[in-house]
Amino acid sequence: MEKIRVENVSYSYQNQYQKIQAVKEVSCSFEAGNMYAITGESGSGKSTFLSLLAGLDCPESGTILVDGDNLLEMDRDAYRRKQVSMIYQAFHLFPLLNALENVMYPLELQGLSRREARQQAAECLEEVGLGEKILKQYPKMMSGGEQQRVAIARAMAAQGKILLADEPTGNLDSENEAHIVELLRRLAHERGYLVIVVTHNPEIARQADQCITMKDGRMV
Ligand SMILES: Nc1ncnc2c1ncn2[C@@H]1O[C@H](COP(=O)(O)OP(=O)(O)O)[C@@H](O)[C@H]1O
Numbered sequence: 001m002e003k004i005r006v007e008n009v010s011y012s013y014q015n016q017y018q019k020i021q022a023v024k025e026v027s028c029s030f031e032a033g034n035m036y037a038i039t040g041e042s043g044s045g046k047s048t049f050l051s052l053l054a055g056l057d058c059p060e061s062g063t064i065l066v067d068g069d070n071l072l073e074m075d076r077d078a079y080r081r082k083q084v085s086m087i088y089q090a091f092h093l094f095p096l097l098n099a100l101e102n103v104m105y106p107l108e109l110q111g112l113s114r115r116e117a118r119q120q121a122a123e124c125l126e127e128v129g130l131g132e133k134i135l136k137q138y139p140k141m142m143s144g145g146e147q148q149r150v151a152i153a154r155a156m157a158a159q160g161k162i163l164l165a166d167e168p169t170g171n172l173d174s175e176n177e178a179h180i181v182e183l184l185r186r187l188a189h190e191r192g193y194l195v196i197v198v199t200h201n202p203e204i205a206r207q208a209d210q211c212i213t214m215k216d217g218r219m220v
C-alpha cells in the first residue's frame with residue numbers, strides 16, 4: 001500500500017549570500033511494510049529529504065502526499081505528532097528522564113494514564129530486547145546500542161507508523177548495528193511500518209527492500 005508519494009519535490013536553503021538547492025525535482029513513492037535505504041555522499045541532500053518527509057520543512061515546489069493527502073495542506077503539527085517518528089545518529093533521548101520515562105513520554109502525550117503508560121513502555125522496551133535492568137537508567141549510563149534501542153522503543157510507543165532514521169547506526173559498532181537494523185526490518189515487515197533509513201553503510205542498504213541513491217540533490 002502506498003503510504004507516501006513524492007512528486008517533483010525541490011528544496012533550497014537560502015541565506016543572504018547564496019542559494020543552495022539541496023533537493024532537486026525528486027519523485028518517488030514509499031509503501032508501508034517496507035524498509036527503504038537512502039544512500040549517497042555527504043551533502044547529497046539525504047537529511048534535507050528526510051526532514052521534508054517528516055514535515056519539518058516544506059518543499060519549495062512539488063508535492064508530498066501522505067495516504068493521498070497533501071502534506072502542505074495538512075495540520076503538520078498533528079502529522080508530526082501522530083504519524084511520524086524520527087531516529088537520529090546521536091539518539092536524542094531526554095537526558096533527565098530514565099529509559100522507562102523516555103518511552104512513557106509519547107504515551108502520556110497521547111493521554112494514557114501513568115499506569116497504562118508505564119505498562120506499555122515496559123512492553124516496548126522488552127520488544128527491543130532491553131530488560132528490567134535498564135528501566136531506571138539514564139541515557140548517559142547506557143551504551144550507544146542501548147540508547148538507540150530506547151529511541152526505537154520510544155518511536156514504537158508513539159502512534160505513528162512512519163519511521164524515519166538518519167544514520168541511526170553511525171555511532172554504533174557492527175554488532176549493535178546489526179541488531180538495530182534487524183529491529184527496523186521487523187518493524188517494517190511484522191508491524192507494517194514504513195521505515196526509511198539514511199545510511200552510509202552498504203550492508204544496511206543491502207538489507208533494505210529498496211535502496212535509493214542521492215547525488216547532488218537528485219535521485220539516481
Ligand atoms: N541549514 C542549512 N543551511 C544551509 N545549507 C544547508 C543547511 N543544511 C544543509 N545544507 C546544505 O544542503 C545540502 C544538502 O545537505 P544535507 O541534506 O544535510 O545532505 P546529507 O544529509 O546527504 O549529508 C548540502 O550542500 C548542505 O551544505
Ligand SMILES: [Mg+2]
Nearest residue numbers: 046047048166
Ligand atoms: Mg545528513
